[in-house]
Amino acid sequence: xxxxxxxxxxxxxxxxxxxxxxxxxxxxxxxxxxxxxxxxxxxxxxxxxxxxxxxxxxxxxxxxxxxxxxxxxxxxxxxxxxxxxxxxxxxxxxxxxxxxxxxxxxxxxxxxxxxxxxxxxxxxxxxxxxxxxxxxxxxxxxxxxxxxxxxxxxxxxxxxxxxxxxxxxxxxxxxxxxxxxxxxxxxxxxxxxxxxxxxxxxxxxxxxxxxxxxxxxxxxxxxxxxxxxxxxxxxxxx
Ligand SMILES: [Zn+2]
Ligand SMILES: [Zn+2]
Numbered sequence: 099x100x101x102x103x104x105x106x107x108x109x110x111x112x113x114x115x116x117x118x119x120x121x122x123x124x125x126x127x128x129x130x131x132x133x134x135x136x137x138x139x140x141x142x143x144x145x146x147x148x149x150x151x152x153x154x155x156x157x158x159x160x161x162x163x164x165x166x167x168x169x170x171x172x173x174x175x176x177x178x179x180x181x182x183x184x185x186x187x188x189x190x191x192x193x194x195x196x197x198x199x200x201x202x203x204x205x206x207x208x209x210x211x212x213x214x215x216x217x218x219x220x221x222x223x224x225x226x227x228x229x230x231x232x233x234x235x236x237x238x239x240x241x242x243x244x245x246x247x248x249x250x251x252x253x254x255x256x257x258x259x260x261x262x263x264x265x266x267x268x269x270x271x272x273x274x275x276x277x278x279x280x281x282x283x284x285x286x287x288x289x290x291x292x293x294x295x296x297x298x299x300x301x302x303x304x305x306x307x308x309x310x311x312x313x314x315x316x317x318x319x320x321x322x323x324x325x326x327x328x329x330x331x332x333x334x335x336x
Contacts, residue, residue, distance in 0.1 A: 099124070099125075099126040099127060099217075099235065099237060099331070099332060100124070100125045100126050100329060100330065100331050101122055101123070101124055101235075101242070101244070101271075101329070101330040101331075102122060102123045102125070102149055102151065102327075102328070102329045102330075103120075103121070103122045103302070103324055103325065103326055103327065103328040103329075103330075104121045104122060104123055104132075104136070104142060104145045104146050104149060104151065104326070104327075105117065105119055105120055105121030105122075105134070105135070105136030105137075105141065105142055105145060105171065105326060106119070106120055106121075106136075106302050106303055106324065106325050106326045106328075107119065107120075107302075107303060108302050108303070108310075108324065108325035108326070109325045109326060109327075110323070110324065110325030110326055110327045110328040111148075111149075111325075111326060111327025111328070112327075113148055113327075114145045114148055114149070114326040114327040115141045115144060115145060115326070116141075116325070116326050117136055117137055117138050117141045118137050118167050119134070119135075119136035119137035119138070119166075119167030119168060119170065119171075119303070120134050120136065120162075120167070120168060120246055120247070120272060120273055120302070120303040120304075121133065121134040121135050121136040121142060121168075121171065122134070122244065122272075123146070123149075123151050123156070124218065124233075124235065125151075125155075127215055127216065127217055127218050127235070128215035128216040128217070128218070129157045129158045129214065129215040129218065130155050130156050130157055130158070131156070131157075131158045131159070131160060131214070131215075131218065131233075132156045132158070132159045132160070132175070132182075133159075133160045133162070133233050133244055133246070134160070134161060134162050134168040134169075134246050135159070135161070135168065135169060135170065135171030135172045135175055136167065136168070136170060136171045137166055137167040137168075137170035137171065138170055138171060139170065139171040139172075139173060139174020139175060139177075140174060141171070142171035142174065142175060143171075143174055143175070143178065145326060145327070148327075149327065149329075153175060153178040153179040154178070154179045154181075156175075156179060156182055157181075157182060157183070158182060158183050158184075158185065158214060158215070159172070159175070159182050159183070159184045159185070159203075160184075160185045160186075160214065160220065160231070160233055161184065161185070161186045161187070161190075161231075161246075162230050162231055162232065162233075162245070162246025162247065163187060163225075163228055163229060163230035163231070163246055163247060163249060164187070164189075164190055164191075164194070164228070164229075165228070165247060167247075167303075168246050168247065169194075172184075172198070173197075176198070176201040176203060177201075180201040180202045180203045181202075181203070182203050182204075183203070183204040183205070183206055184198050184203055184204070184205050184206070185205075185206045185208055185214060185220060185231070186198075186205060186206075186207065186208065186231075187207075187208055187209075187223045187229045187230065187231050188207040188208060188209045188223060188229075189223060189229040190207075195207070208220050208222060208223055208231050209222065209223050210222045210223075211258075211262045214233075217235060217236040217237070218233065218234070218235055218236075219233070219234045219235075219236070219262070219263065220232070220233065220234075221233070221234055221243075221255060221258050221259055221262065222258075222262075224250040224254065224255065224258060225249050225250035226250075227249070228247075228249040228250075230245075230246060230247065230248070230249050230250055232244060232245045232246065232248070232255050232259070232272070234259045234262070234263060236263060236265065237268060237332060237335075239268050239297075239332065239335060239336065240265055240266040240267055240268030240269075240297065241259055241260070241263055241265050241266065241267050241268055242268055242269045242270075242271070242335075243255060243256055243259045243267060243269070243270045243271070243272075244271055244272045245270070245271075245272035245273055245274065245275075246272060246273055246303075247272075247273040247275050247303065247304050248272065248273050248274050248275040248304075249275055251275070252270065252274040252275060252276070252287060253287055253290045253291070253294075256270055256291070256294055256296060257294065260294060266295060266297070267294060267295065267296045267297065268297050268298060268335055269296075269297065269298040269299070269300060269322065269330075269335055270291070270296050270298070270299055270300070271298075271299075271300035271301070271302065271322065271324055271330075272300075272301075272302060272303060273301075273302065273303035273304040273305055274287070274301040274304070274305040274306075274309055274313075275304055275305070276301070276304075276305050276306050276308075276309035277304050277305065277306035277309070278306070279306070279308075279309065281308065281312070284308065284309045284312050284313075285312065285316075287309075288312060288313060288316045288317075292316075297320060297335070298317070298320045298321075298322055298335055299313045299317045299320065299321055299322065300321070300322030300323075300324040300330075301313050301324070302324040302325060322334070
């Protein structure tokens with residue numbers, strides 16, 4: 099199982115372009131999955147090319163939530179490969195869904211937690227205002243939780259993942275939505291991560307520099323520095 103960050107506003111691999119948003123590709127599971135598409139299709143496709151990920155190798159696209167920094171690259175992606183199933187929160191506007199189907203792609207509307215393929219699950223549609231789904235990957239060492247923006251709250255997402263799949267949390271990565279949070283609130287999140295026994299933390303995208311440096315301080319060697327071009331394999335998680 100490999101997770102490759104193809105889109106992030108934080109830099110990691112020098113020759114990749116950054117842009118506001120998030121996107122990553124999961125390979126090595128039953129399906130090859132693109133989770134979120136970043137805000138800009140040409141950045142997405144250029145980065146995928148530089149990372150040697152062929153858009154045609156993707157069978158499944160999962161969109162965390164409606165915001166443009168997670169869905170903006172979808173149109174350009176579907177121009178390259180429309181032979182995909184797109185999992186999106188049920189609350190997405192009809193026009194958005196119709197547009198995907200007009201490319202000939204299938205959609206799955208997510209409301210409750212559901213299995214996407216062997217070892218990969220959607221947490222289901224969470225949140226009051228901005229509905230969002232996160233991805234959960236089951237590994238032998240525990241669960242990997244990938245959040246797009248984490249509007250429902252990263253702690254809420256991690257708690258729901260733990261409850262729904264009844265396993266330990268190995269890694270939480272993605273947007274933690276703590277950009278505007280106070281130091282006290284961030285530290286409360288970190289101590290809850292500890293209580294929930296989260297092994298590794300990889301905040302990126304909309305986590306904010308303050309939260310990123312506090313997670314780094316508290317997680318030490320179990321902090322994961324994530325940006326565009328980061329590749330995570332199981333070897334990094336032991
Ligand atoms: Zn958002
Ligand atoms: Zn975002």
